[in-house]
Amino acid sequence: MIRVSDIMDKEIINVKNGKKMGFITDIDIDVNEGKVVSFSTTGEGSGGFFSRGMDVDMIFWNDILKIGCDTIIVNIGSERKLDIDEMKI
Known part of the structure:
Protein backbone atom coordinates (compact mmCIF):
# COMPACT_ATOMS: atom_id res chain seq x y z
CA MET A 1 0.00 0.00 0.00
CA ILE A 2 1.18 3.53 -0.81
CA ARG A 3 0.30 6.68 1.12
CA VAL A 4 -0.75 9.82 -0.70
CA SER A 5 2.04 11.78 0.99
CA ASN A 14 7.84 10.71 -19.09
CA VAL A 15 9.47 7.66 -20.67
CA LYS A 16 8.54 8.86 -24.20
CA ASN A 17 10.82 11.89 -24.14
CA GLY A 18 12.69 11.77 -20.81
CA LYS A 19 11.02 15.02 -19.72
CA LYS A 20 10.71 15.76 -16.02
CA MET A 21 7.07 16.61 -15.42
CA GLY A 22 7.40 17.83 -11.84
CA PHE A 23 5.55 16.57 -8.80
CA SER A 40 -2.45 16.76 -11.53
CA THR A 41 0.97 18.36 -11.74
CA THR A 42 1.99 21.96 -12.36
CA GLY A 43 5.29 21.05 -13.93
CA GLU A 44 8.95 20.88 -12.99
CA GLY A 45 10.13 23.33 -10.40
CA SER A 46 6.69 24.73 -9.68
CA GLY A 47 5.66 25.82 -6.24
CA GLY A 48 3.03 23.10 -5.89
CA PHE A 49 -0.15 24.07 -4.08
CA PHE A 50 0.78 27.76 -3.88
CA SER A 51 1.33 28.13 -7.66
CA ARG A 52 -2.04 29.52 -8.66
CA GLY A 53 -2.61 30.28 -12.35
CA MET A 54 0.04 27.88 -13.68
CA ASP A 55 -0.63 25.30 -16.39
CA VAL A 56 -1.75 21.99 -14.98
CA ASP A 57 -0.88 18.66 -16.61
CA MET A 58 -3.16 15.66 -16.10
CA ILE A 59 -1.66 12.20 -15.72
CA PHE A 60 -4.15 9.36 -15.88
CA TRP A 61 -3.66 6.24 -13.79
CA ASN A 62 -3.46 4.13 -16.99
CA ASP A 63 -0.44 6.19 -18.15
CA ILE A 64 1.68 5.14 -15.15
CA LEU A 65 4.24 2.44 -15.96
CA LYS A 66 6.07 2.21 -12.64
CA ILE A 67 6.04 3.82 -9.21
CA GLY A 68 9.59 3.59 -7.91
CA CYS A 69 11.42 4.71 -4.79
CA ASP A 70 12.06 8.26 -6.01
CA THR A 71 10.18 8.59 -9.30
CA ILE A 72 6.97 7.80 -11.11
CA ILE A 73 7.55 6.71 -14.71
CA VAL A 74 4.71 7.58 -17.10
CA ASN A 75 4.04 6.95 -20.80
CA ILE A 76 2.37 10.06 -22.23
CA GLY A 77 2.27 11.27 -25.83
CA SER A 78 3.39 9.71 -29.04
CA GLU A 79 6.82 8.84 -30.30
CA ARG A 80 7.97 10.37 -33.55
CA LYS A 81 8.61 7.74 -36.17
CA LEU A 82 11.61 8.49 -38.38
CA ASP A 83 12.03 7.26 -41.92
CA ILE A 84 15.44 5.83 -42.74
CA ASP A 85 15.87 8.70 -45.26
CA GLU A 86 15.43 11.30 -42.48
CA MET A 87 18.26 9.86 -40.40
CA LYS A 88 21.66 11.43 -40.95
CA ILE A 89 24.63 9.79 -39.35
Missing part, protein backbone atom coordinates in the same frame (compact mmCIF):
# COMPACT_ATOMS: atom_id res chain seq x y z
CA ASP A 6 4.61 9.26 -0.36
CA ILE A 7 3.34 9.60 -3.94
CA MET A 8 3.40 13.40 -3.83
CA ASP A 9 7.14 13.36 -2.98
CA LYS A 10 8.08 11.42 -6.13
CA GLU A 11 9.23 13.16 -9.32
CA ILE A 12 7.32 12.29 -12.50
CA ILE A 13 9.30 11.41 -15.64
CA ILE A 24 1.93 15.64 -8.09
CA THR A 25 -0.13 18.50 -6.71
CA ASP A 26 -3.58 16.87 -6.66
CA ILE A 27 -5.17 13.42 -6.92
CA ASP A 28 -8.58 12.69 -8.50
CA ILE A 29 -10.38 9.72 -6.97
CA ASP A 30 -13.60 8.02 -8.12
CA VAL A 31 -15.21 7.53 -4.72
CA ASN A 32 -17.94 5.25 -6.13
CA GLU A 33 -15.37 2.82 -7.57
CA GLY A 34 -12.73 3.44 -4.91
CA LYS A 35 -10.02 4.01 -7.55
CA VAL A 36 -7.50 6.71 -8.41
CA VAL A 37 -8.44 8.21 -11.78
CA SER A 38 -5.71 10.79 -12.40
CA PHE A 39 -3.06 13.05 -10.94
Whole structure:
Protein backbone atom coordinates (compact mmCIF):
# COMPACT_ATOMS: atom_id res chain seq x y z
CA MET A 1 0.00 0.00 0.00
CA ILE A 2 1.18 3.53 -0.81
CA ARG A 3 0.30 6.68 1.12
CA VAL A 4 -0.75 9.82 -0.70
CA SER A 5 2.04 11.78 0.99
CA ASP A 6 4.61 9.26 -0.36
CA ILE A 7 3.34 9.60 -3.94
CA MET A 8 3.40 13.40 -3.83
CA ASP A 9 7.14 13.36 -2.98
CA LYS A 10 8.08 11.42 -6.13
CA GLU A 11 9.23 13.16 -9.32
CA ILE A 12 7.32 12.29 -12.50
CA ILE A 13 9.30 11.41 -15.64
CA ASN A 14 7.84 10.71 -19.09
CA VAL A 15 9.47 7.66 -20.67
CA LYS A 16 8.54 8.86 -24.20
CA ASN A 17 10.82 11.89 -24.14
CA GLY A 18 12.69 11.77 -20.81
CA LYS A 19 11.02 15.02 -19.72
CA LYS A 20 10.71 15.76 -16.02
CA MET A 21 7.07 16.61 -15.42
CA GLY A 22 7.40 17.83 -11.84
CA PHE A 23 5.55 16.57 -8.80
CA ILE A 24 1.93 15.64 -8.09
CA THR A 25 -0.13 18.50 -6.71
CA ASP A 26 -3.58 16.87 -6.66
CA ILE A 27 -5.17 13.42 -6.92
CA ASP A 28 -8.58 12.69 -8.50
CA ILE A 29 -10.38 9.72 -6.97
CA ASP A 30 -13.60 8.02 -8.12
CA VAL A 31 -15.21 7.53 -4.72
CA ASN A 32 -17.94 5.25 -6.13
CA GLU A 33 -15.37 2.82 -7.57
CA GLY A 34 -12.73 3.44 -4.91
CA LYS A 35 -10.02 4.01 -7.55
CA VAL A 36 -7.50 6.71 -8.41
CA VAL A 37 -8.44 8.21 -11.78
CA SER A 38 -5.71 10.79 -12.40
CA PHE A 39 -3.06 13.05 -10.94
CA SER A 40 -2.45 16.76 -11.53
CA THR A 41 0.97 18.36 -11.74
CA THR A 42 1.99 21.96 -12.36
CA GLY A 43 5.29 21.05 -13.93
CA GLU A 44 8.95 20.88 -12.99
CA GLY A 45 10.13 23.33 -10.40
CA SER A 46 6.69 24.73 -9.68
CA GLY A 47 5.66 25.82 -6.24
CA GLY A 48 3.03 23.10 -5.89
CA PHE A 49 -0.15 24.07 -4.08
CA PHE A 50 0.78 27.76 -3.88
CA SER A 51 1.33 28.13 -7.66
CA ARG A 52 -2.04 29.52 -8.66
CA GLY A 53 -2.61 30.28 -12.35
CA MET A 54 0.04 27.88 -13.68
CA ASP A 55 -0.63 25.30 -16.39
CA VAL A 56 -1.75 21.99 -14.98
CA ASP A 57 -0.88 18.66 -16.61
CA MET A 58 -3.16 15.66 -16.10
CA ILE A 59 -1.66 12.20 -15.72
CA PHE A 60 -4.15 9.36 -15.88
CA TRP A 61 -3.66 6.24 -13.79
CA ASN A 62 -3.46 4.13 -16.99
CA ASP A 63 -0.44 6.19 -18.15
CA ILE A 64 1.68 5.14 -15.15
CA LEU A 65 4.24 2.44 -15.96
CA LYS A 66 6.07 2.21 -12.64
CA ILE A 67 6.04 3.82 -9.21
CA GLY A 68 9.59 3.59 -7.91
CA CYS A 69 11.42 4.71 -4.79
CA ASP A 70 12.06 8.26 -6.01
CA THR A 71 10.18 8.59 -9.30
CA ILE A 72 6.97 7.80 -11.11
CA ILE A 73 7.55 6.71 -14.71
CA VAL A 74 4.71 7.58 -17.10
CA ASN A 75 4.04 6.95 -20.80
CA ILE A 76 2.37 10.06 -22.23
CA GLY A 77 2.27 11.27 -25.83
CA SER A 78 3.39 9.71 -29.04
CA GLU A 79 6.82 8.84 -30.30
CA ARG A 80 7.97 10.37 -33.55
CA LYS A 81 8.61 7.74 -36.17
CA LEU A 82 11.61 8.49 -38.38
CA ASP A 83 12.03 7.26 -41.92
CA ILE A 84 15.44 5.83 -42.74
CA ASP A 85 15.87 8.70 -45.26
CA GLU A 86 15.43 11.30 -42.48
CA MET A 87 18.26 9.86 -40.40
CA LYS A 88 21.66 11.43 -40.95
CA ILE A 89 24.63 9.79 -39.35
